[in-house]
Amino acid sequence: MSMKEKASIIQSKKGWKNPGVWISFFLLLLAAAAWIYPFVWMISGSFKSNLELLNKGLNLIPEALDFSAYHRAWVDAHFDTYFLNSVITTAATVLIVVIRCSLAGYVLAMYEFRGKTLIMTVLLVTFFVPTGTTLIPTVSLSSDLGLLNTRTGLILALAGGGQVASIFLYKGFFEQTPRELMEAAAIDGAGFLKIFTSVMLPLTGPITATTVVMTFMGAWNNFMLPLVFTFSNTSLRTLPVGMMVFSRGDTVDYAGQCAAAILSITPIVVLYVFCQKYFVSGIAGAIKS
Amino acid sequence: MSRQRSLRRSKTPYGWIYLFLAPTLILFTMYTLYPIGATVWYSLTNMRSFTSKNVRFVGLANYLLLFQDKQFLNSLRVTGLFMLIVVPARFLLSLALALLLNWKRCKWKTFFRTIFFLPVLTTSAIIGVVFIMLLDPTMGPVNVILEQLGLTEWASLSLLGTASTALGTAGVIWVWKWLGNSLIYWIASLQSIPEELYEAAKIDGANSWQTFKSIVTPLLLPFAAIILVLTVSDAIRVFNLMLTLTNGGPFYATETVEVFIYRHAFQSTSPRMAYASAAATIFGLFFMVIVIAQRAVTSIFQKAGK
Numbered sequence: 001m002s003m004k005e006k007a008s009i010i011q012s013k014k015g016w017k018n019p020g021v022w023i024s025f026f027l028l029l030l031a032a033a034a035w036i037y038p039f040v041w042m043i044s045g046s047f048k049s050n051l052e053l054l055n056k057g058l059n060l061i062p063e064a065l066d067f068s069a070y071h072r073a074w075v076d077a078h079f080d081t082y083f084l085n086s087v088i089t090t091a092a093t094v095l096i097v098v099i100r101c102s103l104a105g106y107v108l109a110m111y112e113f114r115g116k117t118l119i120m121t122v123l124l125v126t127f128f129v130p131t132g133t134t135l136i137p138t139v140s141l142s143s144d145l146g147l148l149n150t151r152t153g154l155i156l157a158l159a160g161g162g163q164v165a166s167i168f169l170y171k172g173f174f175e176q177t178p179r180e181l182m183e184a185a186a187i188d189g190a191g192f193l194k195i196f197t198s199v200m201l202p203l204t205g206p207i208t209a210t211t212v213v214m215t216f217m218g219a220w221n222n223f224m225l226p227l228v229f230t231f232s233n234t235s236l237r238t239l240p241v242g243m244m245v246f247s248r249g250d251t252v253d254y255a256g257q258c259a260a261a262i263l264s265i266t267p268i269v270v271l272y273v274f275c276q277k278y279f280v281s282g283i284a285g286a287i288k289s
Numbered sequence: 290m291s292r293q294r295s296l297r298r299s300k301t302p303y304g305w306i307y308l309f310l311a312p313t314l315i316l317f318t319m320y321t322l323y324p325i326g327a328t329v330w331y332s333l334t335n336m337r338s339f340t341s342k343n344v345r346f347v348g349l350a351n352y353l354l355l356f357q358d359k360q361f362l363n364s365l366r367v368t369g370l371f372m373l374i375v376v377p378a379r380f381l382l383s384l385a386l387a388l389l390l391n392w393k394r395c396k397w398k399t400f401f402r403t404i405f406f407l408p409v410l411t412t413s414a415i416i417g418v419v420f421i422m423l424l425d426p427t428m429g430p431v432n433v434i435l436e437q438l439g440l441t442e443w444a445s446l447s448l449l450g451t452a453s454t455a456l457g458t459a460g461v462i463w464v465w466k467w468l469g470n471s472l473i474y475w476i477a478s479l480q481s482i483p484e485e486l487y488e489a490a491k492i493d494g495a496n497s498w499q500t501f502k503s504i505v506t507p508l509l510l511p512f513a514a515i516i517l518v519l520t521v522s523d524a525i526r527v528f529n530l531m532l533t534l535t536n537g538g539p540f541y542a543t544e545t546v547e548v549f550i551y552r553h554a555f556q557s558t559s560p561r562m563a564y565a566s567a568a569a570t571i572f573g574l575f576f577m578v579i580v581i582a583q584r585a586v587t588s589i590f591q592k593a594g595k
Contacts, residue, residue: 016396021396024392025396025397028401031405032401032405034465035465035468055428058430099312103313104309104312108310111301112301113306119314126325129576131526132528133573135324135550136328136569137327138324141323156316161320162321167313220412221412222412223412224551240414243412243418261415272403272406276403280473287478
């Protein structure tokens with residue numbers, strides 16, 4: 001902790017005497033209550049019985065702790081399968097994106113070559129193409145290649161479309177890396193691949209962490225692609241698709257839906273708690289480029 | 290410049306370069322470039338489904354039909370209206386909260402930021418399902434709260450199931466979901482303003498409002514323009530939330546362009562791929578025009594800022 005931070009903590013301890021501090025704190029608390037309420041309601045609902053939930057009460061404390069909703073969501077509503085599908089799909093997508101974006105970012109940053117301007121222009125122009133525009137041919141191409149209704153097809157579509165921001169993130173990072181490192185390794189006899197894997201790639205720690213969390217969030221929460229990729233193969237549904245199907249089922253199980261929602265968001269909330277810094281830098285990156 | 294020249298003189302390892310680019314180029318071609326071209330091509334044919342035989346070129350017929358289709362025009366109107374409701378709300382509310390959170394004397398900063406970020410972490414499908422329950426007039430707590438606040442007219446209403454309130458309600462939920470994202474944009478922008486400037490203003494005897502008006506605002510303008518572009522582009526692509534929350538209903542009151550495309554391509558028992566592709570092409574163009582126009586405005590602001 002720097003002196004400046006210490007000083008600001010001491011200063012802020014005194015701060016409670018200031019009415020402005022109280023007012024702004026109260027306003028933030030009020031807003032935070034509105035933001036947290038749906039989550040608290042969801043947690044409370046997941047421990048209630050459906051009967052109690054239907055009773056229209058505002059009471060957030062369940063009459064009795066009922067864990068059966070978790071069992072119904074996990075087993076009867078197949079969230080065990082959906083969860084596993086989300087884990088596999090997300091992990092594979094993250095792996096592909098990190099590999100392909102670091103490779104592309106590296107050569108785009110370090111070398112001048114024929115076709116570079118064209119590649120850069122195309123990447124920039126298509127940066128803002130919405131999924132709605134590309135969805136139909138993506139499905140038809142996948143269908144032609146036998147990839148529709150397969151996990152591989154879904155992963156390729158998730159990892160293949162867009163991700164331009166990650167390429168530019170790596171490119172920007174490698175441009176700032178001193179070339180002397182490369183040259184020194186080359187003098188030591190390291191080849192192209194060796195320089196990349198053992199000298200340059202290990203330096204990308206924070207960039208890779210940012211790419212991992214942003215891709216994780218994008219893939220874990222993606223809805224449109226898993227939805228159209230699992231129409232005819234329900235055993236491949238991911239959590240978001242499973243959630244919609246569950247809510248539109250024949251029997252309405254509100255408590256079960258709450259439990260399923262909690263199960264679905266827990267992994268990403270845990271990831272956020274441990275990697276907050278990278279979420280922030282990933283999102284803030286959008287306004288700095 | 291000299292560095293570039295020396296690189297050009299040394300032998301460029303083309304083999305490695307293209308090998309490194311290969312995964313990106315192949316996937317990018319398959320999932321971005323080809324689909325853009327194919328969408329335009331499909332839109333000029335009479336293709337009904339992926340298995341259609343005898344697909345013919347029909348010129349602009351789909352586009353002519355589209356612009357006479359009341360439902361398509363409605364989806365454009367819904368998308369535009371939604372944008373007008375949510376963009377200013379998300380933009381200004383997040384700015385206000387960011388100013389509070391960026392204040393040196395603000396307490397529990399990380400705690401608040403985490404709370405506002407929770408909905409950003411949560412997939413729209415879950416947000417949709419949970420809000421359907423929260424807003425259910427027979428069991429949800431929102432109607433009970435409205436009743437206790439004395440808003441009896443609203444309390445008996447299904448806010449998502451009534452055509453006149455559904456879009457506004459979806460807008461409130463959307464702002465709630467994405468505010469934490471804008472908050473991070475604004476805080477990062479505010480933190481790029483050097484501390485010394487605030488101190489200098491204080492020494493000169495400026496109060497908070499004067500500081501905000503003459504120091505923060507001009508430095509924030511270029512960032513504000515970018516945040517506006519990002520917010521608008523998010524608002525236009527509101528598909529996930531609408532599909533899970535209302536599925537475009539009731540009576541198409543919340544059917545945005547992307548939901549319209551999805552309905553014709555994937556939800557109908559007699560799909561109309563070519564027709565949906567024409568809508569997708571127009572949507573892509575509409576989107577690009579707005580983004581490019583805003584980029585132009587942004588660069589004007591940035592020049593003015595310098």
